[in-house]
Amino acid sequence: NIIKRIEQVEDEVKSFILFTPELALEQARLVDEKIAKGEDPGPLAGIPMALKDNICTEGIKTTCASKMLENFTPPYDATVTQRLREAGAILLGKCNMDEFAMGSSTEHSIFHATKNPWDRTKVSGGSSGGSSAAVAAGEAYFTLGTDTGGSVRQPASFCGVVGLKPTYGLVSRYGVVSFASSLDQVGTLTKDVKDSALVLNTIVGHDEKDSTSYKGEKIDYLKDIQKGVQGLKIGVPKEFMEQDLSPEVKKTFEDALDTLKGLGAQWESVSLPHSEYALGVYYIISSAEGSSNMSCYDGIRYGYRTEDFESLEELYKKSRGEAFGPEVVRRILLGTYVLSAGKYEPYYKKAMQIRTLIREDFDRAFEKYDVLLSPTSLSPTYPLGIKTEDPLEGYFTDTATVPVNLAGLPALSIPAGFSKEGLPIGLQLIGKAFDEKTLLQAAYAFE
Numbered sequence: 448n449i450i451k452r453i454e455q456v457e458d459e460v461k462s463f464i465l466f467t468p469e470l471a472l473e474q475a476r477l478v479d480e481k482i483a484k485g486e487d488p489g490p491l492a493g494i495p496m497a498l499k500d501n502i503c504t505e506g507i508k509t510t511c512a513s514k515m516l517e518n519f520t521p522p523y524d525a526t527v528t529q530r531l532r533e534a535g536a537i538l539l540g541k542c543n544m545d546e547f548a549m550g551s552s553t554e555h556s557i558f559h560a561t562k563n564p565w566d567r568t569k570v571s572g573g574s575s576g577g578s579s580a581a582v583a584a585g586e587a588y589f590t591l592g593t594d595t596g597g598s599v600r601q602p603a604s605f606c607g608v609v610g611l612k613p614t615y616g617l618v619s620r621y622g623v624v625s626f627a628s629s630l631d632q633v634g635t636l637t638k639d640v641k642d643s644a645l646v647l648n649t650i651v652g653h654d655e656k657d658s659t660s661y662k663g664e665k666i667d668y669l670k671d672i673q674k675g676v677q678g679l680k681i682g683v684p685k686e687f688m689e690q691d692l693s694p695e696v697k698k699t700f701e702d703a704l705d706t707l708k709g710l711g712a713q714w715e716s717v718s719l720p721h722s723e724y725a726l727g728v729y730y731i732i733s734s735a736e737g738s739s740n741m742s743c744y745d746g747i748r749y750g751y752r753t754e755d756f757e758s759l760e761e762l763y764k765k766s767r768g769e770a771f772g773p774e775v776v777r778r779i780l781l782g783t784y785v786l787s788a789g790k791y792e793p794y795y796k797k798a799m800q801i802r803t804l805i806r807e808d809f810d811r812a813f814e815k816y817d818v819l820l821s822p823t824s825l826s827p828t829y830p831l832g833i834k835t836e837d838p839l840e841g842y843f844t845d846t847a848t849v850p851v852n853l854a855g856l857p858a859l860s861i862p863a864g865f866s867k868e869g870l871p872i873g874l875q876l877i878g879k880a881f882d883e884k885t886l887l888q889a890a891y892a893f894e
């Protein structure tokens with residue numbers, strides 16, 4: 448049925464880069480066989496899902512929506528892919544994204560832009576826009592995305608679904624194509640909070656293949672999810688509220704605070720004094736790490752190679768020049784600039800110092816509060832095409848999401864209302880490091 452659904456709506460929404468119905472049916476047959484033999488088919492047996500196209504899938508192309516990897520078929524699964532397979536989930540295909548996860552609208556893909564299922568003249572958000580649109584359009588029961596500066600939460604907010612970015616290190620990054628290694632985290636996109644907990648349960652757990660993987664004990668995120676918010680202390684970051692929020696987002700936010708109060712939670716305004724620097728710090732650090740991660744694409748080891756070259760130098764230059772799109776080139780230029788001699792101290796080093804101050808702001812807030820609440824994005828989704836001309840316009844939409852990645856914290860976006868035009872508006876809950884449990888309980892009560 449879901450295959451039929453995809454066939455019906457995919458032309459309009461374009462969530463997928465690659466749709467693999469035959470492979471899905473084959474996997475479903477294997478699950479049936481297990482059940483027939485009386486074996487345990489796994490907690491997600493038969494559940495159809497899809498993965499962002501920067502998550503490696505053995506024998507299935509993983510392109511990062513880039514000409515550079517257009518024909519790259521990984522010989523192995525990412526750890527998250529493998530865990531989902533073992534849990535019995537059925538892979539339907541690979542979801543569209545901004546090239547190498549750099550962007551906020553899923554318009555920077557070499558294949559096509561993904562449209563917002565609620566209004567197909569608007570963007571789905573990004574960079575995991577294919578993953579969020581697929582869930583919103585009923586093309587998958589859940590999907591995985593990645594979040595370096597908001598790429599799971601912002602498209603979740605634009606498409607009216609739940610998007611969870613776990614604490615840095617909780618979910619293995621092995622087999623996930625890196626953008627900025629100290630910020631990247633795999634996240635879930637689901638219809639509701641319970642599904643997020645269920646999927647999170649299957650993808651967490653220590654992984655030797657990722658040196659930053661968390662070694663703590665495994666927690667059951669579904670257990671006690673209905674605990675409620677009675678007595679919960681919520682902090683509202685003042686600086687996030689002082690930004691240029693659209694009136695509809697503001698109203699949705701204020702209504703949410705009333706609802707939470709009604710459910711027995713208390714809230715207060717809290718200051719995160721360094722958050723005004725977060726956006727600048729994020730674009731310096733993510734581009735620096737991104738430019739370094741992009742250096743492996745040299746036209747030699749794997750990926751695109753130019754056809755016509757006379758020297759090694761020319762091979763590098765032409766392969767990279769022909770295969771990287773403009774947004775990726777922009778990040779590489781910015782990243783190499785802030786890492787170059789003479790610029791390292793005033794930009795990169797300073798950004799790292801401010802990153803520590805941003806983390807300390809959150810530490811102080813969490814001495815007093817259990818969770819923090821803010822809008823996910825300054826506005827609901829916007830028309831396709833309007834922010835591609837001026838890249839800075841696109842960067843400014845990430846103000847509430849990037850501080851969370853800089854501090855390595857867990858956060859999720861939940862649907863909280865609609866604009867007059869009928870566009871979804873999401874709110875962001877931020878939790879203490881490795882306290883996804885409280886975060887999910889608070890979100891569930893709100894739902």
Ligand code: GLN
Pocket residue numbers: 548549550551573574593594595596597598599626733845
């Ligand atoms: N929009 C942000 C950027 O362009 C975040 C991307 C992400 O989280 N992958 O860098």
